[in-house]
Amino acid sequence: MPAPALPRRVVVKLGTGVLTRGIGELNTERVAALAADLADLRAAGSEVIVVSSGAVGLGMGRLGLKKKPAEVSRKQACAAIGQSLLMQTWQRAFDPQGLAVAQVLLTHEDLRSRARHLGVKACLEELIRYGVVPVINENDTVNAAEIKFGDNDTLSALVAGLVDADQLVILSTAPGLIDLKGSGLILPVVEKITAEIEAMAGGTTDVTATGGMISKITAAKIALRSGCGVFIASGAEPSILARLFRGDNPGTYFVPAGAPLESRKRWIAHYQRPTGHILINACAVPVLRDQGRSLLAVGVTGVRGRFNAGEIVNIIGPDDVLVARGESAFSDAEVAQISGLPSEQVRPLFPARKRLEVVHRDNLVVL
Numbered sequence: 001m002p003a004p005a006l007p008r009r010v011v012v013k014l015g016t017g018v019l020t021r022g023i024g025e026l027n028t029e030r031v032a033a034l035a036a037d038l039a040d041l042r043a044a045g046s047e048v049i050v051v052s053s054g055a056v057g058l059g060m061g062r063l064g065l066k067k068k069p070a071e072v073s074r075k076q077a078c079a080a081i082g083q084s085l086l087m088q089t090w091q092r093a094f095d096p097q098g099l100a101v102a103q104v105l106l107t108h109e110d111l112r113s114r115a116r117h118l119g120v121k122a123c124l125e126e127l128i129r130y131g132v133v134p135v136i137n138e139n140d141t142v143n144a145a146e147i148k149f150g151d152n153d154t155l156s157a158l159v160a161g162l163v164d165a166d167q168l169v170i171l172s173t174a175p176g177l178i179d180l181k182g183s184g185l186i187l188p189v190v191e192k193i194t195a196e197i198e199a200m201a202g203g204t205t206d207v208t209a210t211g212g213m214i215s216k217i218t219a220a221k222i223a224l225r226s227g228c229g230v231f232i233a234s235g236a237e238p239s240i241l242a243r244l245f246r247g248d249n250p251g252t253y254f255v256p257a258g259a260p261l262e263s264r265k266r267w268i269a270h271y272q273r274p275t276g277h278i279l280i281n282a283c284a285v286p287v288l289r290d291q292g293r294s295l296l297a298v299g300v301t302g303v304r305g306r307f308n309a310g311e312i313v314n315i316i317g318p319d320d321v322l323v324a325r326g327e328s329a330f331s332d333a334e335v336a337q338i339s340g341l342p343s344e345q346v347r348p349l350f351p352a353r354k355r356l357e358v359v360h361r362d363n364l365v366v367l
Ligand code: GLU
Pocket: 015, 016, 052, 053, 054, 055, 056, 057, 079, 137, 138, 140, 150, 151, 152, 153, 209, 210, 211
């Protein structure tokens, strides 16, 4: 495979299994080696952001727990204990490189709300300008289900999209995507994530791991739509980062294709979890999907859930297929009132409005 160019900005995600051995015991040598590799990347001109798992695992190790607790409050306690150990570890590992680290803990809500999203982005840009290495993790200590990312693979892809990274490297104990349909070996390159590729991914069975290959593929899809290439490789391989960007790729590389979504559309597509839905008819599906047009009331068949005007909603086609996501210009009650009506019948109902599109194409992303 031709070597992907040295990244301008790279997000490197490290799984718990890479940073620890056994349950919650730090692999200090490996963390030191990774810090040295990350410092080399920086010295070569790449901006580096780390997404590090390990808080829960290190907390478990400190408490002597043999398996991940099922209770949310216990997991939160493990994360609170382990997160400070994790940051101490990273700072110690970067000390010999003369680099400072910065702890950034995020919840889903921090990236979902547009103002907070832009605030986190500005802060990360500032940290990079200061020449420190941001080390990001989910804020597991306050991880009520509704604000969770769920896994750091997804978080790393969202961070990559947020900061306009051109490469995302997901290092875990998995060496790459195994070609279960063909050679049985690691697939070196994936040009497109097809249903067949997705079928090759299975869940995790590791006691400290969270995501598994399925969450890495989901993460890859998010990053690719932001124009970011994705490596999945083993963090146990020596000098893995240098090797990846030399083109000596022992993992799987996912190639970005097509025009990347611009920043606001990324935010609409990937950083929301809409609870409101607008249902559309079969004729409206190709209008949105293939013609890139706005959703008009005439294509709407109904609504599900509650939403205000200006909120992001899912747009659902026949057979419950998720077609798109977008900002509704009307509330759920208003959409219900105008559903199925041609624009000339909507106009007298909303005389003060300049625009009558239910979801304007500038605020709509086909999924
Ligand atoms: N945030 C979790 C931790 O630091 C890990 C989640 C994940 O690896 O996906 O332990």
